[in-house]
Amino acid sequence: MTTTIDLGGGVEPVTLDEAKSWCRIERDDEDGLIGDLIRAARQGIEAMTGLVLAKRVFRLALDDVPAHGWIETTRPPLVGIVAITAYGPGGEPMSFAPDEAIVERALGLEAIRLSPAVRAAAANGVEVDFEAGYGEGAVPEKIRVALRMIVAASYELRAAVDPQLQPAAIPARAASLLAPYRRVSL
Numbered sequence: 001m002t003t004t005i006d007l008g009g010g011v012e013p014v015t016l017d018e019a020k021s022w023c024r025i026e027r028d029d030e031d032g033l034i035g036d037l038i039r040a041a042r043q044g045i046e047a048m049t050g051l052v053l054a055k056r057v058f059r060l061a062l063d064d065v066p067a068h069g070w071i072e073t074t075r076p077p078l079v080g081i082v083a084i085t086a087y088g089p090g091g092e093p094m095s096f097a098p099d100e101a102i103v104e105r106a107l108g109l110e111a112i113r114l115s116p117a118v119r120a121a122a123a124n125g126v127e128v129d130f131e132a133g134y135g136e137g138a139v140p141e142k143i144r145v146a147l148r149m150i151v152a153a154s155y156e157l158r159a160a161v162d163p164q165l166q167p168a169a170i171p172a173r174a175a176s177l178l179a180p181y182r183r184v185s186l
Contacts, residue, residue, distance in 0.1 A: 003061040004074060007129070010054030012038050013139040014147050022148040023155050033163060034155065040166040041150040045143060050076065050183035053143065055133035057082055060112075065122045069114040070104075075132040078103055078110040082129040086122035094121050101128060142177045149174040 016031060019038055042053050052075050060071065081098040088094060100115040112128060153174075154166040161168040 002063075002071075005059040005061070007057040007059055010056035010133060011136050012042060013053045013134065013144055014038055014042075014151070019148060019151045023152045025155070033158065034151070036163050037151045037154045037158075037166055038147070040163070041147045041154065044150065044167045044170070045147060045178060048178055049143075049181040050074065051143075051181060052076065052133035053139050053147075055079065055131060055135050057129055057131050060128045060130065061125065062122075062127075063125045065114060065119050065126050067119070069116070069119050070111050071114065071128070072109055072111045073130065073132065075130075076110045077132060077134065078105070078112075079131040079133065079135075081112065082131055083127075084114070084118055084129075085127045086118050087124035087126065088121060089123040091124055096121075140181070143181060146174040146177040149177075 016035055016038065019034055020026075020031075023034075025034070045051075046053055058075050060073065062071065065071075080103060081101045083098060084096040084100055086094045086096060096115075096118050100118050102113045102115075104111045104113055112130065114122075114126065114128075118126060149171045150167045153169050153171050154161075157166075157168050
């Protein structure tokens with residue numbers, strides 16, 4: 001079984017000031033709400049596109065390591081490996097340097113290849129901590145515009161829809177801006 005856990009971190013791709021300027025909000029009493037709407041919009045876009053917009057660390061946990069050592073990540077764009085922990089037959093953890101794995105990008109896929117030493121030591125599974133996401137200021141502008149549009153629509157619906165249920169509506173123009181980034185699986 002493969003599990004990917006978000007370990008957090010990262011800076012939102014749109015700042016509070018940018019969102020307020022886009023929405024033409026001058027008051028400060030709803031800054032907490034707007035921050036929540038930015039976060040919700042980012043999470044919604046990440047779910048739609050499969051991209052990680054705010055650079056952060058993830059933990060990929062595998063019960064069984066493939067014999068070939070290739071592991072496809074589902075959180076692009078992959079930045080690099082942070083840590084590797086293999087678990088021996090008795091469950092004892094063994095730490096490996098990040099350079100015991102190679103980041104590979106080919107044919108639109110991003111994968112990690114574990115070294116033979118890690119594969120041999122991982123009789124009882126392995127955990128790979130990796131960093132993924134766009135760096136600050138590196139998110140494509142079309143995605144940033146779509147995020148601001150979603151925040152504005154969510155702000156307009158703030159009285160009708162609970163903030164925990166946002167984004168409740170995605171404007172058609174925002175959806176069209178995100179369409180080229182959507183991951184399609186066959």
